[in-house]
Every structure is written in C-alpha cells, then in structure tokens.
Amino acid sequence: VWVNRSDLAPMRKVGGLIQRHLENILTFCRHRITNGVAEGLNSKIMAIKRKACGYRNREHFKTAIYFFCGGLNLYPASS
Template identity: 45%
Template structure:
C-alpha cells in the first residue's frame, strides 16, 4: 500500500483510472502512426481531436 500510495490518492483527485489513461495513450499512439508526415505539433493535435472526437467527415451523397 505504501508503495502505491501516491497513485491511490491521485485517483480521489482526478477520478481517472489507469485503464482510461492507457486507452487514451493507445489512441494517441495509433494517431501518431496514421499522422506520419505532418510537420507541426498543431496538426498532430488536431488529428488527435478528430479521431478521439469521433467526428464523421464523410460526404453525404448528392440528391440527383
């Protein structure tokens, strides 16, 4: 218990479990693999928000 005291007490402040943090890290690592070639941190962060937010950017078919 003493060895993990800081982590246990941190949960009461943030309410974020290690599993959630690992999931977010995994998502960011996947985006990092997809975002090769982006030259700025700003673009990388934008891609993270795009993927994490689940925004659907597909184009709707035109009514003809």
C-alpha cells in the same frame, strides 16, 4: 511480511510487486477508479502518431487527435 521470508522466489517477487504498488492498490480500493481510460486514449494517440509518419506541424497533429479521439458525430442527421 511473511512472503519476504519465503524460500520461494516467485512468492518474494509477488510480495515485492505488491509492496511497490501498495499505494495504487489502496487508492483503487477506496475510489474504484482506474487510469484505464487515460491509457486507452494515450494508446490511440500513439497509434495516430505512428500511422502519420510525422505531421508538418503540431497544429495538424492536434487536429488529427481531435478528429479521431473527439467522439464527434460527423454524419448528417437523417430526417
């Protein structure tokens, strides 16, 4: 590729970046989906973990994840 022969270091850097991620770029172009939702959920789980400073056991941690990430409507229905 011409960019690899460029005298400009930033262009070579971008060319290498595209080469390393080419399969993921093509997958996005074919399917038009990203892992953004999964990354967002993972970020939320890590925030729960940081705020808690440790849970007594895994079950309490799982319960907290379900509570904060489950999208449950915990408010009573109004008539």
